[in-house]
Amino acid sequence: xxxxxxxxxxxxxxxxxxxxxxxxxxxxxxxxxxxxxxxxxxxxxxxxxxxxxxxxxxxxxxxxxxxxxxxxxxxxxxxxxxxxxxxxxxxxxxxxxxxxxxxxxxxxxxxxxxxxxxxxxxxxxxxxxxxxxxxxxxxxxxxxxxxxxxxxxxxxxxxxxxxxxxxxxxxxxxxxxxxxxxxxxxxxxxxxxxxxxxxxxxxxxxxxxxxxxxxxxxxxxxxxxxxxxxxxxxxxxxxxxxxxxxxxxxxxxxxxxxxxxxxxxxxxxxxxxxxxxxxxxxxxxxxxxxxxxxxxxxxxxxxxxxxxxxxxxxxxxxxxxxxxxxxxxxxxxxxxxxxxxxxxxxxxxxxxxxxxxxxxxxxxxxxxxxxxxxxxxxxxxxxxxxxxxxxxxxxxxxxxxxxxxxxxxxxxxxxxxxxxxxxxxxxxxxxxxxxxxxxxxxxxxxxxxxxxxxxxxxxxxxxxxxxxxxxxxxxxxxxxxxxxxxxxxxxxxxxxxxxxxxxxxxxxxxxxxxxxxxxxxxxxxxxxxxxxxxxxxxxxxxxxxxxxxxxxxxxxxxxxxxxxxxxxxxxxxxxxxxxxxxxxxxxxxxxxxxxxxxxxxxxxxxxxxxxxxxxxxxxxxxxxxxxxxxxxxxxxxxxxxxxx
Numbered sequence: 001x002x003x004x005x006x007x008x009x010x011x012x013x014x015x016x017x018x019x020x021x022x023x024x025x026x027x028x029x030x031x032x033x034x035x036x037x038x039x040x041x042x043x044x045x046x047x048x049x050x051x052x053x054x055x056x057x058x059x060x061x062x063x064x065x066x067x068x069x070x071x072x073x074x075x076x077x078x079x080x081x082x083x084x085x086x087x088x089x090x091x092x093x094x095x096x097x098x099x100x101x102x103x104x105x106x107x108x109x110x111x112x113x114x115x116x117x118x119x120x121x122x123x124x125x126x127x128x129x130x131x132x133x134x135x136x137x138x139x140x141x142x143x144x145x146x147x148x149x150x151x152x153x154x155x156x157x158x159x160x161x162x163x164x165x166x167x168x169x170x171x172x173x174x175x176x177x178x179x180x181x182x183x184x185x186x187x188x189x190x191x192x193x194x195x196x197x198x199x200x201x202x203x204x205x206x207x208x209x210x211x212x213x214x215x216x217x218x219x220x221x222x223x224x225x226x227x228x229x230x231x232x233x234x235x236x237x238x239x240x241x242x243x244x245x246x247x248x249x250x251x252x253x254x255x256x257x258x259x260x261x262x263x264x265x266x267x268x269x270x271x272x273x274x275x276x277x278x279x280x281x282x283x284x285x286x287x288x289x290x291x292x293x294x295x296x297x298x299x300x301x302x303x304x305x306x307x308x309x310x311x312x313x314x315x316x317x318x319x320x321x322x323x324x325x326x327x328x329x330x331x332x333x334x335x336x337x338x339x340x341x342x343x344x345x346x347x348x349x350x351x352x353x354x355x356x357x358x359x360x361x362x363x364x365x366x367x368x369x370x371x372x373x374x375x376x377x378x379x380x381x382x383x384x385x386x387x388x389x390x391x392x393x394x395x396x397x398x399x400x401x402x403x404x405x406x407x408x409x410x411x412x413x414x415x416x417x418x419x420x421x422x423x424x425x426x427x428x429x430x431x432x433x434x435x436x437x438x439x440x441x442x443x444x445x446x447x448x449x450x451x452x453x454x455x456x457x458x459x460x461x462x463x464x465x466x467x468x469x470x471x472x473x474x475x476x477x478x479x480x481x482x483x484x485x486x487x488x489x490x491x492x493x494x495x496x497x498x499x500x501x502x503x504x505x506x507x508x509x510x511x512x513x514x515x516x517x518x519x520x521x522x523x524x525x526x527x528x529x530x531x532x533x534x535x536x537x538x539x540x541x542x543x544x545x546x547x548x549x550x551x552x553x554x555x556x557x558x559x560x561x562x563x564x565x566x567x568x569x570x571x572x573x574x575x576x577x578x579x580x581x582x583x584x585x586x587x588x589x590x591x592x593x594x595x596x597x598x599x600x601x602x603x604x605x606x607x608x609x610x611x612x613x614x615x616x617x618x619x620x621x622x623x624x625x626x627x628x629x630x631x632x633x634x635x636x637x638x639x640x641x642x643x644x
Contacts, residue, residue: 006103007063007070008034016113016120017101018045019063021086021093030061030074030082032100039116039123045094047121048085050130052099052306053077063100074099081130095128096120107332114310114330118317131183163188163221181224189225226257271318293319294347294356298388301380308377309339336377337368338412344373345409352401354577358391358619360384360547362564370413371615372643386543390469390482391619394578398628402576415643418575420633422625423553425561425569425582432545437501440542445504447550452513457558460623461517462493467544467560467621472536489537494522495529496537544621551582557625562618569617573630575638580622580629583614586644613642 008017016039019032037043058073061082074082078099085093102113113120121127163185274290291299296315305311313330328346331339347356357372363384364375400406408416429450432443444465451457457464463485470489471482497518498507505514515523548560553571561569561582570583622629 005070006072006105007065007068008101008103009036009065011036011109011112012038014039014116016096016116018043019095019097019100021082021089021095023090023092024086026083026087030079030086032061032063032082034063034065034100039119042123043094044125045096047096047124047127048081048130049127050077050081051132051304055306061100072100077130077132080132084130085128096124110332111330114313114332115317117314163192181221185221186224189221222257225261290318290320292351293343294351297343297374297376298359298380298385301376301378305377308336309334311376312339312343337366340369340376341373341409341412343376345407345415348402348407348576349404352403352576354402354407354574354581355388355391357577357581357616358388358579360562361616361618362562370415370644371617372415381547383543383546386471386482387467390467390471390543391578393469393482393484394626396579396626396629397573397575397577398630400575400630406575410642413644417641417643418638419572419641420630420636420638422571422573422580422622422629422633423555423557425551425565425567425571426554427552428561428565428567429550431547431549431563434542434546440502440545441504444502444545448504450550450552451558454558457552457556457623459517462490462497464550464558464560464621464623465493465545466537466540468623468626469540469544470536471540471543490519491522491525492529492533492537494518495526496534496541498523498526499534500538502538502541551620553622557622559620559622559625561620565617565620570614571620571622573633577619579619580625582617582620583641583643584617586613586615612640613644616643 011017015036017034018037019034022031022033024031037045053075055075057076059076059079060071061074061079063070063072078097082097085095103109166181166185271291293315296319297312300311300315303311305314309332316328316330328343334342344356348354356374359374360381361371361374363378363380365378366375369375406418410416427450429447430443432440434440448461451461451464466485466489468485469482470485497503497505505518510518544560547563549563549565550558551561551565551569552558557571559571559580565582566584568584570585571580572583573580625632
């Protein structure tokens with residue numbers, strides 16, 4: 001058997017390949033029959049979902065068709081998954097597996113098959129998700145280990161009993177013992193929660209606070225659940241609303257873990273329902289519309305992909321799109337750089353806004369992208385995602401939209417936009433790093449000192465600290481995740497200022513200016529605020545300030561900008577932007593498009609010295625400019641600039 005060419009023949013339109021996993025003992029080489037099928041014929045198969053793993057560490061499997069056989073190098077995770085499945089399905093199994101059913105070396109075929117990916121998963125009998133080997137207490141053996149499955153009633157009862165036994169053992173251990181709950185325990189907990197009402201009879205909920213040792217064991221289990229919700233794990237679940245009443249018995253921090261978990265999982269469930277409704281042709285309510293591509297890109301930014309282009313291509317069939325230009329489709333002839341750049345432009349035209357530029361543009365793992373193109377292969381931050389979601393609450397440019405007349409790409413690096421200058425940055429303060437409560441307090445105190453003597457700016461300090469947005473978060477008693485701040489929220493800020501370790505104020509020794517800011521009546525009312533209001537305000541302030549820095553402009557505006565904003569940066573409005581942005585002059589940039597821009601009869605430079613080329617540092621919050629603030633500059637003409 002030689003490492004021959006891929007054995008599959010060329011696919012026709014609407015065709016896919018499938019493999020038939022052939023029987024064998026545990027130690028036999030993996031062998032598969034490879035054959036073609038038309039999706040129109042509705043073939044019966046299962047799809048395999050797994051983490052590819054390293055391409056450089058592989059094991060051989062044998063692919064055969066009627067004419068030839070070839071040895072194929074499969075990643076370890078795939079080879080293990082197939083070995084486990086062969087052990088379970090002893091009579092054979094028909095599967096669709098991306099790495100085997102698509103000729104990965106044929107760029108045109110990859111492109112066409114990825115376009116069909118949504119239909120492939122929609123048409124399969126079921127999806128088998130392989131979580132991995134040696135998870136928790138399972139051990140591989142040469143005789144074929146048993147597969148741990150979740151979802152059937154008998155198995156769930158066994159997992160529940162094992163988890164209860166383990167919690168009892170953990171209760172007896174020393175509090176100094178490292179947490180002992182593994183992935184299998186977390187999935188056992190998930191299945192317990194998914195069952196409806198019966199889990200409320202278990203010690204997990206009925207014996208809260210009776211023994212400190214038992215509470216410690218449950219705390220360890222919930223910490224394992226919390227970690228499961230973050231990269232590299234993907235959450236799954238279909239129900240949680242049934243446990244909301246009973247969860248109130250838990251400590252507040254554990255309630256928050258469950259609330260966050262339910263929010264994430266129910267969000268995924270909404271996407272599944274929306275996708276199914278689209279397939280069946282049903283009308284959908286507003287909250288079940290398919291998710292826009294930009295939101296999906298942000299949500300899955302922390303996930304890993306063997307090919308960074310799949311961070312975009314894999315989401316296209318799930319996304320709600322409103323193409324206002326050429327449809328963006330998978331194309332593996334494009335480089336990673338071209339994919340990220342093209343999807344950025346496509347999102348601008350589709351949304352008629354610059355919301356894609358409200359992504360943290362400073363998070364880049366590569367140096368070949370223009371400053372205005374997000375690196376979707378770089379890990380994001382939960383705080384950045386929260387801020388990006390709140391952008392829709394602002395409307396700095398009023399009714400002005402982004403379109404092909406106001407935004408135009410030039411070449412591979414340049415984005416031509418229309419903008420108005422709103423002042424230069426003349427003062428910047430330290431970055432809110434937020435690595436500790438003590439550090440946050442020191443930074444917020446320095447920010448307050450920078451504004452304390454500035455009159456009006458000091459009076460609105462509380463709105464600045466939360467960027468004029470209140471973030472309630474999932475699982476709260478409110479009906480929305482975030483909203484604009486209201487005058488009555490100042491009392492919550494005052495309560496936060498007196499109680500939070502992050503506060504720049506000391507309740508026992510308020511200065512005259514601090515008392516004036518907080519207000520004597522508010523100080524009295526703040527004593528009666530509940531802890532949840534303080535928690536909401538703390539979340540709002542952290543979301544607004546983390547990795548941001550205070551700035552003051554030449555026109556007296558104060559705001560919060562990106563960590564790399566510097567004195568001399570330019571605060572601007574750009575057509576289609578819901579927020580202002582901060583730019584920096586591109587000193588060494590040279591482009592053949594410069595002459596075209598300057599020769600444009602409608603071009604008007606608006607910077608000192610008529611500078612036209614700028615790097616985009618990022619979006620910002622600017623006090624009093626977030627609601628049609630551009631109208632303050634109505635007498636100033638729009639100028640055309642180049643973002644590079």
